[in-house]
Amino acid sequence: MTASNDAMEQLLNLVKQQQAFLEMFVRSWVSDYRSGGRNIFCGKGCRNCCSLAVHTGFAEALAVARQLAQPQADAIEGYALKLRGLVQGISELPQYLRLHRQEIGFCPLLNEAGECSVYAVRPITCRSLISTKESSWCGADFSQLTAADRDAFVASLDRKVVAFPSHYVAVLQESGKEFEEAGAKKMRALLGFAVYGNLGVLVHLILKHGLAEAALKGEAAAAEAIAKAGFDHPLLITVS
Ligand code: SF4
Secondary structure, eight states: OOOOHHHHHHHHHHHHHHHHHHHHHHHHHHHHHHHTTOOOOOOTTOOGGGGSOOEEEHHHHHHHHTTOOHHHHHHHHHHHHHHHHHTTTOOOHHHHHHHIIIIIOSOTTBOTTSSBTTGGGOOHHHHTOOBSSOGGGGGOOGGGSOHHHHHHHHHHSOTTTBOTTSSBBHHHHHHHHHHHHHHHHHHHHHHSSOEEEEHHHHHHHHHHSOHHHHHHHOHHHHHHHHHHTTOOOTTTEEEO
16 A cells, blocks of 8 residues: 555644643543542653653654754664664563663653653653652662562552552553554554554654655555664564
Protein backbone atom coordinates (compact mmCIF):
# COMPACT_ATOMS: atom_id res chain seq x y z
CA MET A 1 0.00 0.00 0.00
CA THR A 2 1.36 3.44 -0.87
CA ALA A 3 -0.08 6.20 1.31
CA SER A 4 0.06 9.98 1.15
CA ASN A 5 1.29 12.71 3.46
CA ASP A 6 -2.35 13.27 4.37
CA ALA A 7 -2.22 9.94 6.24
CA MET A 8 0.59 11.30 8.42
CA GLU A 9 -1.37 14.48 9.14
CA GLN A 10 -4.40 12.38 10.14
CA LEU A 11 -2.23 10.35 12.53
CA LEU A 12 -0.75 13.52 14.01
CA ASN A 13 -4.20 15.06 14.48
CA LEU A 14 -5.41 11.97 16.30
CA VAL A 15 -2.39 12.04 18.61
CA LYS A 16 -3.00 15.71 19.36
CA GLN A 17 -6.62 15.02 20.33
CA GLN A 18 -5.68 11.98 22.39
CA GLN A 19 -2.97 13.84 24.29
CA ALA A 20 -5.31 16.76 25.03
CA PHE A 21 -8.06 14.42 26.23
CA LEU A 22 -5.67 12.45 28.42
CA GLU A 23 -4.34 15.68 29.89
CA MET A 24 -7.87 16.67 30.93
CA PHE A 25 -8.58 13.21 32.32
CA VAL A 26 -5.35 13.25 34.37
CA ARG A 27 -6.08 16.72 35.77
CA SER A 28 -9.60 15.80 36.75
CA TRP A 29 -8.58 12.45 38.27
CA VAL A 30 -5.75 14.02 40.28
CA SER A 31 -8.04 16.79 41.51
CA ASP A 32 -10.64 14.25 42.70
CA TYR A 33 -7.99 12.12 44.38
CA ARG A 34 -6.50 15.11 46.18
CA SER A 35 -9.90 16.34 47.28
CA GLY A 36 -10.23 13.04 49.16
CA GLY A 37 -7.20 14.07 51.26
CA ARG A 38 -4.70 11.91 49.38
CA ASN A 39 -1.65 13.07 47.52
CA ILE A 40 -0.19 12.88 44.02
CA PHE A 41 3.48 13.77 43.92
CA CYS A 42 4.07 14.69 40.25
CA GLY A 43 4.94 18.34 39.63
CA LYS A 44 7.20 20.82 37.90
CA GLY A 45 10.89 19.99 38.21
CA CYS A 46 10.13 16.38 39.08
CA ARG A 47 11.86 14.09 36.59
CA ASN A 48 12.83 10.78 38.14
CA CYS A 49 10.43 8.84 35.91
CA CYS A 50 12.32 10.28 32.90
CA SER A 51 15.00 7.62 33.41
CA LEU A 52 12.52 4.90 32.43
CA ALA A 53 12.52 3.63 28.84
CA VAL A 54 9.76 5.53 26.97
CA HIS A 55 7.97 3.60 24.22
CA THR A 56 5.42 5.19 21.91
CA GLY A 57 3.47 4.77 18.73
CA PHE A 58 5.00 6.09 15.50
CA ALA A 59 2.87 9.24 15.26
CA GLU A 60 3.79 10.42 18.74
CA ALA A 61 7.47 10.10 17.84
CA LEU A 62 6.81 12.00 14.61
CA ALA A 63 5.18 14.83 16.60
CA VAL A 64 8.29 15.03 18.80
CA ALA A 65 10.68 14.83 15.84
CA ARG A 66 8.99 17.80 14.18
CA GLN A 67 9.67 19.97 17.24
CA LEU A 68 13.38 19.37 17.63
CA ALA A 69 16.23 21.80 17.11
CA GLN A 70 19.66 20.48 16.10
CA PRO A 71 21.12 20.16 19.64
CA GLN A 72 18.15 18.02 20.69
CA ALA A 73 18.45 15.92 17.53
CA ASP A 74 22.14 15.38 18.31
CA ALA A 75 21.31 14.32 21.87
CA ILE A 76 18.68 11.91 20.52
CA GLU A 77 21.20 10.43 18.10
CA GLY A 78 23.73 9.86 20.88
CA TYR A 79 21.05 8.20 22.98
CA ALA A 80 19.82 5.94 20.16
CA LEU A 81 23.30 4.78 19.17
CA LYS A 82 24.22 4.04 22.78
CA LEU A 83 20.98 2.10 23.27
CA ARG A 84 21.54 0.16 20.03
CA GLY A 85 24.88 -1.05 21.39
CA LEU A 86 23.42 -1.81 24.80
CA VAL A 87 20.66 -4.13 23.59
CA GLN A 88 22.93 -6.39 21.56
CA GLY A 89 22.64 -9.86 23.08
CA ILE A 90 19.65 -8.89 25.26
CA SER A 91 16.30 -10.57 24.70
CA GLU A 92 14.46 -10.17 28.00
CA LEU A 93 12.34 -7.11 28.75
CA PRO A 94 13.24 -6.84 32.49
CA GLN A 95 16.96 -6.82 31.65
CA TYR A 96 16.41 -4.17 28.97
CA LEU A 97 14.47 -1.96 31.39
CA ARG A 98 17.06 -2.37 34.13
CA LEU A 99 20.03 -1.68 31.84
CA HIS A 100 18.25 1.29 30.30
CA ARG A 101 17.94 2.88 33.71
CA GLN A 102 21.43 1.94 34.91
CA GLU A 103 23.48 2.51 31.74
CA ILE A 104 21.52 5.04 29.69
CA GLY A 105 20.02 7.21 32.40
CA PHE A 106 17.81 10.19 31.76
CA CYS A 107 15.83 10.96 28.62
CA PRO A 108 17.89 13.03 26.14
CA LEU A 109 14.94 15.44 25.84
CA LEU A 110 15.42 16.80 29.36
CA ASN A 111 16.91 20.28 29.17
CA GLU A 112 19.67 21.78 31.32
CA ALA A 113 17.10 22.91 33.87
CA GLY A 114 15.92 19.30 34.18
CA GLU A 115 12.62 20.00 32.44
CA CYS A 116 11.05 18.23 29.48
CA SER A 117 12.06 20.23 26.39
CA VAL A 118 9.12 18.80 24.39
CA TYR A 119 6.52 19.10 27.13
CA ALA A 120 3.67 20.16 24.80
CA VAL A 121 4.12 17.05 22.64
CA ARG A 122 5.46 14.60 25.23
CA PRO A 123 4.12 11.11 24.60
CA ILE A 124 1.08 9.51 26.20
CA THR A 125 3.41 7.16 28.13
CA CYS A 126 4.90 10.16 29.93
CA ARG A 127 1.52 11.82 30.50
CA SER A 128 -0.08 8.73 31.99
CA LEU A 129 2.62 7.96 34.59
CA ILE A 130 1.20 9.57 37.71
CA SER A 131 2.81 8.84 41.06
CA THR A 132 1.10 8.19 44.40
CA LYS A 133 4.49 8.20 46.15
CA GLU A 134 7.35 10.70 46.57
CA SER A 135 9.47 11.10 43.41
CA SER A 136 12.46 9.30 44.98
CA TRP A 137 10.42 6.11 44.49
CA CYS A 138 10.15 6.83 40.76
CA GLY A 139 13.94 6.62 40.53
CA ALA A 140 14.38 3.73 42.94
CA ASP A 141 16.16 0.52 41.93
CA PHE A 142 13.96 -2.02 43.67
CA SER A 143 16.49 -4.79 43.15
CA GLN A 144 18.79 -2.89 45.52
CA LEU A 145 16.26 -2.57 48.36
CA THR A 146 16.25 -4.83 51.39
CA ALA A 147 13.30 -7.22 51.75
CA ALA A 148 12.07 -5.15 54.71
CA ASP A 149 12.15 -1.92 52.67
CA ARG A 150 10.34 -3.60 49.79
CA ASP A 151 7.67 -4.93 52.15
CA ALA A 152 7.21 -1.49 53.71
CA PHE A 153 6.86 0.06 50.25
CA VAL A 154 4.26 -2.49 49.15
CA ALA A 155 2.32 -2.09 52.43
CA SER A 156 2.20 1.69 51.91
CA LEU A 157 0.54 1.50 48.47
CA ASP A 158 -3.03 2.61 47.89
CA ARG A 159 -4.08 -0.76 46.45
CA LYS A 160 -7.42 0.58 45.24
CA VAL A 161 -5.79 2.90 42.69
CA VAL A 162 -2.26 1.78 41.86
CA ALA A 163 -1.11 -0.60 39.14
CA PHE A 164 0.10 -2.97 41.87
CA PRO A 165 2.92 -3.52 42.76
CA SER A 166 3.93 -0.16 41.24
CA HIS A 167 2.95 3.18 42.79
CA TYR A 168 1.58 4.62 39.53
CA VAL A 169 -2.15 5.19 39.03
CA ALA A 170 -3.62 2.21 37.18
CA VAL A 171 -6.62 3.79 35.47
CA LEU A 172 -4.50 6.51 33.86
CA GLN A 173 -1.97 4.02 32.55
CA GLU A 174 -4.80 1.86 31.20
CA SER A 175 -6.32 4.87 29.52
CA GLY A 176 -2.95 5.70 27.95
CA LYS A 177 -2.66 2.14 26.63
CA GLU A 178 -6.13 2.38 25.09
CA PHE A 179 -5.16 5.57 23.29
CA GLU A 180 -1.97 3.95 22.01
CA GLU A 181 -3.95 0.95 20.75
CA ALA A 182 -6.42 3.28 19.00
CA GLY A 183 -3.45 5.08 17.41
CA ALA A 184 -2.01 1.77 16.17
CA LYS A 185 -5.40 0.78 14.78
CA LYS A 186 -5.66 4.07 12.88
CA MET A 187 -2.13 3.62 11.48
CA ARG A 188 -3.03 0.11 10.29
CA ALA A 189 -6.16 1.47 8.64
CA LEU A 190 -4.23 4.23 6.87
CA LEU A 191 -0.91 2.57 6.09
CA GLY A 192 -1.56 -1.15 6.50
CA PHE A 193 0.75 -1.62 9.48
CA ALA A 194 1.73 -0.01 12.80
CA VAL A 195 5.10 0.89 14.30
CA TYR A 196 5.69 1.01 18.05
CA GLY A 197 8.99 1.46 19.82
CA ASN A 198 11.49 3.37 21.89
CA LEU A 199 10.85 7.09 21.60
CA GLY A 200 14.48 8.14 21.09
CA VAL A 201 15.11 5.42 18.53
CA LEU A 202 11.98 6.25 16.56
CA VAL A 203 12.76 9.97 16.57
CA HIS A 204 16.32 9.28 15.42
CA LEU A 205 15.08 7.02 12.62
CA ILE A 206 12.61 9.69 11.49
CA LEU A 207 15.23 12.46 11.55
CA LYS A 208 18.23 10.61 10.18
CA HIS A 209 17.00 7.55 8.30
CA GLY A 210 13.81 8.67 6.56
CA LEU A 211 11.46 6.40 8.51
CA ALA A 212 8.38 8.56 7.84
CA GLU A 213 9.03 8.62 4.09
CA ALA A 214 9.69 4.87 4.12
CA ALA A 215 6.48 4.24 6.09
CA LEU A 216 4.49 5.96 3.33
CA LYS A 217 5.86 3.38 0.88
CA GLY A 218 4.67 0.48 3.03
CA GLU A 219 5.59 -2.00 5.73
CA ALA A 220 8.48 -3.61 3.85
CA ALA A 221 10.13 -0.24 3.18
CA ALA A 222 9.72 0.81 6.84
CA ALA A 223 11.20 -2.48 8.06
CA GLU A 224 14.08 -2.08 5.62
CA ALA A 225 14.86 1.46 6.84
CA ILE A 226 14.89 0.24 10.45
CA ALA A 227 17.10 -2.76 9.64
CA LYS A 228 19.49 -0.73 7.49
CA ALA A 229 20.10 1.63 10.42
CA GLY A 230 20.71 -1.37 12.70
CA PHE A 231 17.70 -0.91 14.98
CA ASP A 232 15.78 -4.08 14.04
CA HIS A 233 15.69 -5.39 17.59
CA PRO A 234 12.31 -6.51 19.03
CA LEU A 235 12.94 -4.72 22.32
CA LEU A 236 13.46 -1.43 20.47
CA ILE A 237 10.86 -1.47 17.67
CA THR A 238 8.00 -3.62 16.48
CA VAL A 239 6.36 -3.37 13.05
CA SER A 240 3.06 -5.21 12.90
S1 SF4 B 1 9.76 13.03 26.70
FE1 SF4 B 1 9.83 14.56 28.33
S2 SF4 B 1 8.48 13.74 29.96
FE2 SF4 B 1 8.95 12.03 28.57
S3 SF4 B 1 10.76 10.99 29.46
FE3 SF4 B 1 11.52 12.52 27.97
S4 SF4 B 1 11.93 14.38 29.18
FE4 SF4 B 1 10.59 13.03 30.42
